[in-house]
Amino acid sequence: MTRYKSVKGGVRKKSGLAHRKSLNDSLEGEVKAFLLDEGQLHTYDDLTKVNPVTPTTVLKCLQARYRAKVFYTHAGCTLVALNPFQPVPDLYSLDVMKEYHCAPQPQESKPHIFIVAEEAYRNVQGQVEPVNQSLVVSGESGAGKTWTSRCLMKYYATVAASSSLMKSQDTVERIEKRVLDSNPIMEAFGNACTLRNSNSSRFGKYIQLQLNRSQLLVGASVQTYLLEKTRVAGQPVNERNFHIFYQAKDCFDETVEAMVHLGINAEKQGHIFRILAGLLQLGNVIFCSAMDESQPCDLEEKSKDFMHRCASLLCVPVEELQTCLRVRTLRAGKQSALFKPCSLADCSVRRDCLAKVIYAQLFEWLVTFINDSICADNSTWCNFIGLLDVYGFECFQFNNLEQLCINYANEKLQQHFVAHYLKAQQEEYVSEGLEWSFVKYQDNQGCLDLIEGIPTGVFSLLNEECLLNRASDAKQFRVRLEKELSDNGSMSWDKFSKQPHFTVAHYAGKVSYQIEGMMEKNKDPVPPELIHLLQKSENPLLHQLFADRDPVGQGTRGLRQVVTVVSKFKNSLENLMKILHSTTPHYTRCIKPNTDCRPLTFKKEEVIMQLEACGIVETIHISAAAESGIDPNPQNRVCSQRAFSIQCCWHRHKQRRRHAMRRACTLIQAGKYRSCDCTDFVLVLQALMDSLAEAELDDAEDLQEAMPTELDPILRARGSVQLSSIQEPVMVRGWPMGLALASAPTITVSMTATGFQKMMSVMACLNGHCFRSGDYKVETNQFKQGVASIRAQPRGSIKLHYQRSPLLYADLHPDHKRDGVTGLNQILLEST
């Protein structure tokens, strides 16, 4: 599937099939060549460095890494997380958290979810707009989203807590604990064991971690999406209901303890558990046909007890409960009402409806309670980091409204991802004055229009159908869809299927949706009698759940007032997208390596499907192209070859630099550094700089030679080229460090101010003794010469920022105890 088109040429076009065939052949050859080096595949910690980027090469790298028990890999702007399906010792320990939190450049550490966490945290600290952050975690069921979100929450609860905040130490500890305690409660009520995951979240969530001015965690809030409430009335074969119904045996203490921490006291817990027990009893109620058809259905013998216990636990009159479930009330004008016995099927629908509405309302109440408990006062926080854990793209044998909503959400997120990332990259290049080949992609707007378009998108048509006061007819609706949407390329129909359905070509693949039952699901009607009944409950919590609800809001006041499921979902998603648009996003794609949840088992076919579904190969293309400024289509592979030449120069440059370093060090040693006086030392230093400059001048020539004529003249003129396309993303620009220093006015003690500052910096860097120790501090900005900033302090750290200085160790503080310091500092340390 090609999603990208070349915008600018720059490459002479061969035409037709022959050209395409030769490209395919050469690509195949490249793939083979790449895969030959099997022993190296696991070393690719960023998939943008894989060359060529194809599903096969990406898959093989991930497989090799998984085999080597490396579970995180960068894919440009995205982190790919492979589920190990077993605890990995020390992967998320406190020490590892500290390591990433304290790393000067976390991005240069091994790929890890804590890099994403830390990057977001530092963005907030740096107050770079947009300061608020969103961490988007996606993947299919069982891929590890909830695990990842928990890791992220624990990370922030650790690093954003301050032991120095004496005044509110208690509050800080309590808030962290409370934020973490929201997890077991939400999971107990919102998760269930499914065929795909024994702890599957049956709802989506966005958790906002609130930070104060000092970036300390002071509160949080949770927004949930689309709880799968149908589960409460029955689950698919071999699956379980929500965990909470089984917890009388398992994990109950943990849930209760978390409830206590969040302020759900024993009395409230009693109300909650009575309601849940009532639902369990209700689930056992079974109806049977009445002897007399004009009478309401009967209850099976055993069900009478269940009905009594249910009524008692829900604290409602048993007769009224029985009536509500078996008799429909038809209002005839304001005063009078007609009563009509429900069919057997309708009785069961009502029973399930009662269970669903109670459970959904209880879940919502819990979320509100948690929010009240953990949400900080608006005046105390100023920024947030949001964690989005959403259901991944779903495609089952039978798909209905739930899957349509879930896949719609994924389309929205995918659009946001591509648009955001490309836009950000392109703006950066424009602001740097670099001309580059803009990456175009076939976006998914067509599919989104098909679903959300007004007035003829699927959602609009579905709503329209639900507003008509008539029995739903799947066949009729299919005809209507075909009439309105047959022109849309993202919609199709399987002509041989007997079931009314429609097929949507999502970015992640085609999904067929059954129409049967879709309208009812969208209306999600609750008979007003049931609401009336619950409002009479003497269980204070149950009463509270329905006290404000208008029982006739849905149904008798006219169907036009119905707020449908898709309208609600679309609204909440729009709000979420607004938040995402106003934040800096970070993406993590969780991958499930096998469907059986077996530890360390990597099934290629299953992984490749997920890589395709989340568009990871395209993501790498976009990231790689955005980093290299190269279009990711086959033609521009020509640029990759050029980039390869540049890469070779870069390797030569590194070799020369090493050589120059060695030569300079020999010079210093030969100059008997320890005994030399200040003037001698300056001469030695000058020699050092000269040798560095010499090496750099050679490299500059090499780079100019290697730069292809097709590349932009501005790039050539500026002596600037990004060497990122294959191996090492380093920007070499303008005057390198050695040249900058060597070209300074004569390095003597009586220099010009600028030269003097440079000298001081260098001497400080070298920990030189020829100056009075102690009281100098140099800070300067020398942009014109390419030196971004120099900061030197006698016993503190020394920083020379020159984009990326060839003096690798220039910003290391020479620490005697430190192992592994090599190069210039090491020699000097050894000689002092």
Ligand SMILES: Nc1ncnc2c1ncn2[C@@H]1O[C@H](COP(=O)(O)OP(=O)(O)OP(=O)(O)O)[C@@H](O)[C@H]1O
């Ligand atoms: N990084 C990890 N290390 C060890 N085990 C993991 C890791 N990530 C996930 N798991 C295991 O995989 C299981 C499934 O993960 P998780 O519940 O997070 O999936 P999910 O993507 O949230 O699924 P769903 O969409 O169904 O909620 C976890 O219960 C855990 O056993």
